[in-house]
Amino acid sequence: MHPTQRLLEAPYTCASCVRRIATASIVRNGRPAPVQALRSLENPRHDSTTSRPFTRPPRRFTTPARLTRNAYSTAAASRKGLRVAVIGSGPAGFYTAYRLINKIHDAVIDMYEQLPVPYGLVRFGVAPDHPDVKKCQDTFEELALSPRFNYIGNVRVGHDVALSQLKPHYDAILFSYGASEDRKLGIPGEDLPGVFSAREFVGWYNGLPQFQGLQPQLQAGEQAVVIGQGNVALDVVRMLLTPVDTLKSTDITEQAIQTLSESKVRSVRVVGRRGPLQAAFTVKEARELMHIPSVAFEPIDRTLYPPEIKKLPRIQKRIGEVLLKGTPDTPQDSPKSWALDFLKAPKSMAAPSGHLSSITFTKQQFAPDADPFDHSARVVPTDEEVTMDTSLAFRSVGYKSTALPGLMELGVPFDSKLGIIPNDVHGRIITPSSGPGNLTAGHVHGLYCAGWVKRGPTGVIASTMNDAFSSADIIAQDWAAGVPFLNDVHGVSESTGLGWDGVKEGVMSKGVRPLSWADWKIIDKAERARGKEKGKEREKFPSVEEMLSVLDA
Ligand SMILES: Cc1cc2nc3c(=O)[nH]c(=O)nc-3n(C[C@H](O)[C@H](O)[C@H](O)COP(=O)(O)OP(=O)(O)OC[C@H]3O[C@@H](n4cnc5c(N)ncnc54)[C@H](O)[C@@H]3O)c2cc1C
Numbered sequence: 271m272h273p274t275q276r277l278l279e280a281p282y283t284c285a286s287c288v289r290r291i292a293t294a295s296i297v298r299n300g301r302p303a304p305v306q307a308l309r310s311l312e313n314p315r316h317d318s319t320t321s322r323p324f325t326r327p328p329r330r331f332t333t334p335a336r337l338t339r340n341a342y343s344t345a346a347a348s349r350k351g352l353r354v355a356v357i358g359s360g361p362a363g364f365y366t367a368y369r370l371i372n373k374i375h376d377a378v379i380d381m382y383e384q385l386p387v388p389y390g391l392v393r394f395g396v397a398p399d400h401p402d403v404k405k406c407q408d409t410f411e412e413l414a415l416s417p418r419f420n421y422i423g424n425v426r427v428g429h430d431v432a433l434s435q436l437k438p439h440y441d442a443i444l445f446s447y448g449a450s451e452d453r454k455l456g457i458p459g460e461d462l463p464g465v466f467s468a469r470e471f472v473g474w475y476n477g478l479p480q481f482q483g484l485q486p487q488l489q490a491g492e493q494a495v496v497i498g499q500g501n502v503a504l505d506v507v508r509m510l511l512t513p514v515d516t517l518k519s520t521d522i523t524e525q526a527i528q529t530l531s532e533s534k535v536r537s538v539r540v541v542g543r544r545g546p547l548q549a550a551f552t553v554k555e556a557r558e559l560m561h562i563p564s565v566a567f568e569p570i571d572r573t574l575y576p577p578e579i580k581k582l583p584r585i586q587k588r589i590g591e592v593l594l595k596g597t598p599d600t601p602q603d604s605p606k607s608w609a610l611d612f613l614k615a616p617k618s619m620a621a622p623s624g625h626l627s628s629i630t631f632t633k634q635q636f637a638p639d640a641d642p643f644d645h646s647a648r649v650v651p652t653d654e655e656v657t658m659d660t661s662l663a664f665r666s667v668g669y670k671s672t673a674l675p676g677l678m679e680l681g682v683p684f685d686s687k688l689g690i691i692p693n694d695v696h697g698r699i700i701t702p703s704s705g706p707g708n709l710t711a712g713h714v715h716g717l718y719c720a721g722w723v724k725r726g727p728t729g730v731i732a733s734t735m736n737d738a739f740s741s742a743d744i745i746a747q748d749w750a751a752g753v754p755f756l757n758d759v760h761g762v763s764e765s766t767g768l769g770w771d772g773v774k775e776g777v778m779s780k781g782v783r784p785l786s787w788a789d790w791k792i793i794d795k796a797e798r799a800r801g802k803e804k805g806k807e808r809e810k811f812p813s814v815e816e817m818l819s820v821l822d823a
């Protein structure tokens with residue numbers, strides 16, 4: 271259960287509607303069903319789901335309209351339209367904006383992105399050999415062409431512009447800024463040379479400017495260890511073991527191709543603290559690894575599965591079939607291999623000569639009251655330890671969201687224990703009254719969230735889309751119901767309604783260079799041209815400076 275689920279004393283909620291829309295959403299190739307198709311699934315009698323656009327009951331405004339058209343503010347100004355600031359241009363931000371623009375016909379969205387380039391983890395997380403997953407960008411691109419959508423790239427909210435500076439100019443702020451840190455193991459040695467977080471490594475091969483200086487030491491030895499058994503861990507294994515020729519035509523960076531082609535890594539062990547039935551990766555990703563040419567899988571211990579795997583729940587059964595079938599070749603007669611190790615919790619990492627040389631794990635066993643074949647089975651430590659020699663390790667135990675500077679001033683205490691902005695599950699930001707992890711409902715007017723910062727760092731793009739749609743629906747429902755939004759005082763909106771036009775002067779006076787969608791398209795075109803020369807889809811610019819310099823060329 272979502273940690274905040276039990277708490278909602280929903281003052282304006284129609285939970286059943288939200289749930290139904292979320293589950294009814296159809297996803298094809300990362301694209302939502304056309305708006306018409308979605309509408310046909312919705313209940314025409316109910317405000318939160320009606321196919322008619324929402325209009326808000328008339329409100330009085332205290333300042334005259336002053337919206338103008340310019341490179342960033344292409345919207346037709348309507349003082350009575352909903353003006354929303356979206357923070358973050360990943361799937362959560364884009365899908366919420368997509369839904370809102372379709373639902374509220376005079377809503378205007380300003381999307382703030384800290385990088386010059388959009389799409390969040392679709393660009394900097396999804397593995398380069400999964401181009402189909404990135405097709406959701408076509409939908410985002412469609413949205414960006416709307417005159418009611420403004421992209422404001424290269425502006426980091428909380429740094430380049432304070433939340434308190436945004437607030438006076440909007441009716442609502444949607445927080446969809448994802449999870450930009452990683453979880454740590456909390457064991458001695460995890461920051462030693464030779465130990466990398468999967469987030470850094472993924473960012474590095476995908477061209478995230480922050481990690482272009484990473485230098486993962488793939489020549490240090492033949493063995494690598496990945497700690498954690500989620501899909502990110504399997505992405506890391508695939509990138510380490512896939513023949514470089516297969517990757518060359520993807521949008522992986524040239525630097526990564528060069529480093530991977532010099533890699534000495536021959537064997538990767540993926541270590542989990544629980545058993546195979548509790549692993550977090552999915553069947554498709556496991557199967558993909560079984561099909562890499564010349565890469566063998568070390569057979570797993572059959573006793574970790576029940577005698578009849580047919581009786582397992584479908585997901586565990588399918589994963590079990592793939593793992594137990596393994597690969598035709600064994601590690602002994604293959605140039606490269608990978609293995610899954612279970613029931614081992616990392617204890618410490620050692621580097622007697624200054625560089626990682628081994629990792630010690632505490633062996634685990636299933637708790638006496640746990641069913642080892644149950645997906646949520648608990649484990650407990652034993653007295654035994656095991657040490658693995660390796661000069662290269664990746665921590666892949668999940669991402670982590672952090673508080674945006676200035677959240678508290680808006681009355682929003684970030685829940686650092688859960689790594690989320692406290693919310694009512696549907697997307698309304700609420701104030702916990704009894705401290706982090708112990709929430710009670712109380713909507714902070716006009717503030718909403720979506721995506722990983724709303725529900726924690728799990729879920730694929732399709733689930734993020736459904737989540738974003740439910741946030742958009744709740745904003746639309748609140749707007750239609752006439753509940754207070756940001757800057758509403760006794761039923762009077764004191765918002766300037768200016769959006770970005772009210773903010774940009776302050777941002778630019780700090781020397782920040784905001785980018786419009788047209789600017790991004792110039793960068794996009796230049797990246798594609800660089801890629802074409804090398805026979806690949808695109809060659810990303812490795813630094814923000816190089817991205818910006820394209821605009822001056
Ligand atoms: C390595 C990896 C691989 C994945 N592969 C797949 C896959 O193959 N298939 C799949 O379906 N799902 C995949 N996922 C999951 C998918 O990427 C997520 O579900 C989705 O991206 C979450 O969306 P989000 O918008 O919440 O966050 P994000 O995608 O992280 O977007 C957040 C955005 O906010 C911006 N931002 C952050 N702080 C600020 C700020 N202060 N001001 C302005 N902007 C800010 C960030 O730059 C970013 O653009 C993968 C995830 C990871 C980590």
Ligand SMILES: NC(=O)c1ccc[n+]([C@@H]2O[C@H](COP(=O)([O-])OP(=O)(O)OC[C@H]3O[C@@H](n4cnc5c(N)ncnc54)[C@H](OP(=O)(O)O)[C@@H]3O)[C@@H](O)[C@H]2O)c1
Binds near residue numbers: 542
């Ligand atoms: N191809 C794709 O579709 C794709 C690709 C990449 C990512 N994604 C999605 O992105 C999301 C994030 O993926 P993720 O792999 O980062 O996270 P994840 O799915 O949450 O997996 C994290 C793994 O780390 C383990 N772990 C956590 N803390 C640990 C600790 N202290 N010591 C040892 N192990 C620990 C977890 O084990 P426990 O279960 O025991 O806690 C789990 O195996 C997921 O929803 C994933 O499906 C999808």
